[in-house]
Amino acid sequence: MEQEFNIVLVTDKNDPEKKLKGIKGIDKQGTLETFSLEDAIDPRQFSRFDKSLNPISLAKNFWNLITNPSNYLFYSVPEKQFEQLKNAPGDLKKYEANDQVKSLIKELAPMLDESKINWKALEKWGITKDDLVQNKSLPDMLKGNGSKELMNVNIEIDGVKFSGQARVFLDLNKDEIGFKLRTKIDIPYITNFHGEKFTREDNANLKKTGNLGRIAMLQLGDKVEPCFVSLDRLTNRATYMRVSSLKRKENHRGAPISDEAWQSILAGRAVYLTGMKQKDGTFVDGYVQANAEFKGIAVVRSRQQQQTTQQSYVPQKFRDQTLSDMQHEILSTGGTIILYNLNCSDGKNRDIFYKLNAKGIVKLYDANHPANRKLFEEVIRCEAAYKQKHGIADDSQNKQQESSKKGRKI
Known part of the structure; x- marks a missing residue:
């Protein structure tokens, strides 16, 4: 028997026209990437789900990444009724899926339990929870990223005071959630990273763009896995992202990504895209590349230029x-x-x-x-x-x- 699929459509409560849109994915800022229903040709352009609403084409943490799910009204529509709905939306109430979505958010990807965080351990370094809340770092840290900026660290050991700056990460390796600090290094030069040897050319790439520019085979636990490697822009330390965790994107900021370009991205190379929309509404062209720090695709910026232009x-x-x-x-x-x-x-x-x-x-x-x-x-x-x-x-x-x-x- 052929498996039946639904597509989840959304309307933005802030959209005065309340246009129906399909979900394509989600960007790093937690904003839904959507596709106009009017422009759609095939329902497979959208994210498809089985009838229980469990996502089959997205990572499990998709729902948890939505910054403001309450801003959207969700509808679960049988794929077979796509054309009918597209031509005459009619009464959508029977397709409402808001309660299902809320349940799915809670079931599939609950946020980390803040009650398990040992804030006193952080305070020993001179950093408080309020510091992370005020600079808006905490939501990102709960998703596994580091603080948005370097934090001032002050600690006294045996009467000797030490101070400096470090990026703060949550340490999830124990039942009680602690913290990891990564200090900044001025001139990074990496010879070995998780068992992968880096050449002068590799280090030159990291210094110039922040990305390795190729796939590294890293020893992660008892497995060797293909990974993207980038430099943390705040600390200059290497970080990685598994290639398998990068999900196919049809576009980046509205600029189409061809199959050929996507294969280059999966190989760690930079590709040139035209028509990327910026926050101010303008469009730019430029190179993009898989970036391990941002856990996705990001515009390639010359680190050397950023340092010298100032x-x-x-x-x-x-x-x-x-x-x-x-x-x-x-x-x-x-x-x-x-x-x-x-x-x-x-x-x-x-x-x-x-x-x-x-x-x-x-x-x-x-x-x-x-x-x-x-x-x-x-x-x-x-x-x-x-x-x-x-x-x-x-x-x-x-x-x-x-x-x-x-x-x-x-």
């Missing part, structure tokens, strides 16, 4: 032209700008692109060179993001037209 100096003026406030902010934050008709050192006037390189040094690129013309798209995106951030009307389309008239290909 120390880099962006002048207010280049030769005969003074940067506008917009141009200076864009360039200072790693974006790309263009200066028109700039008087260059050889006495000729040119249009020049400027951007920071990985070392935080301002580099220039001839805008008339065919290989650099694509940078004009970066200029447009950077200016659009700046204007949206500061509430300024965007005239990038006019700029594109003006550029085309000058013979510049976009």
Whole structure:
């Protein structure tokens, strides 16, 4: 007999139109990733469940990760009735599954019992529960992650006082929940991690992007398992995530991930995605990679650039032209700008692109060179993001037209 499946649909209580959406997954922030029912072609695009509502395509802790499940109304709909519901939603009350979902949250992935946490053990290090609550670290720590920031540690041993900073993790290896502290190291260089030997190239990758860039076979208990390895951004210490725990995603921040790209991600490599939506509503392109610290996929950011950009100096003026406030902010934050008709050192006037390189040094690129013309798209995106951030009307389309008239290909 063919097994019957349901799909769970949701409506967001904060959505004035109360549109029905299917569940695709959940991001690290605990926000449901949904797909419009109107745009769906096949019910298998959504997460499918057996009739008892036990998830078959998601990790067991899926429900527990939802930050605000009370914000949603849940409906469990037989897969066979998908087309009918899509074309004429009608009365959804008979499909309501809110009580089932609440029960499932409690049954499958209960939060850690805070009553078992030995807070007095933490206080010996000069850190209190209130400290972790105030910096919003506790919810993440209850899910197995570390504190959101380095905590000030103060302890006295035999009359000698010690102080420093460390990232705090819950220690779940005993019945009574304790704590683990990881201090920061300035220059990480790893030769052996859980039995896996790291090369100079491996360490160079970790230093540059924070990710190993390949799969490591780690000795975890009595098993050797394929894992992603990354550096903790706060402590510079290595951390891992099993490859088997990374669930297939169709997109990242709305940018589609092809099957070929997904295979590269599973191999630990970075892939380039276009059209990733940011919190401010703007869209960016860039590389993403499996990240062991974030327990999922994350944008690849140059650690070297993050460390050096803060120390880099962006002048207010280049030769005969003074940067506008917009141009200076864009360039200072790693974006790309263009200066028109700039008087260059050889006495000729040119249009020049400027951007920071990985070392935080301002580099220039001839805008008339065919290989650099694509940078004009970066200029447009950077200016659009700046204007949206500061509430300024965007005239990038006019700029594109003006550029085309000058013979510049976009």
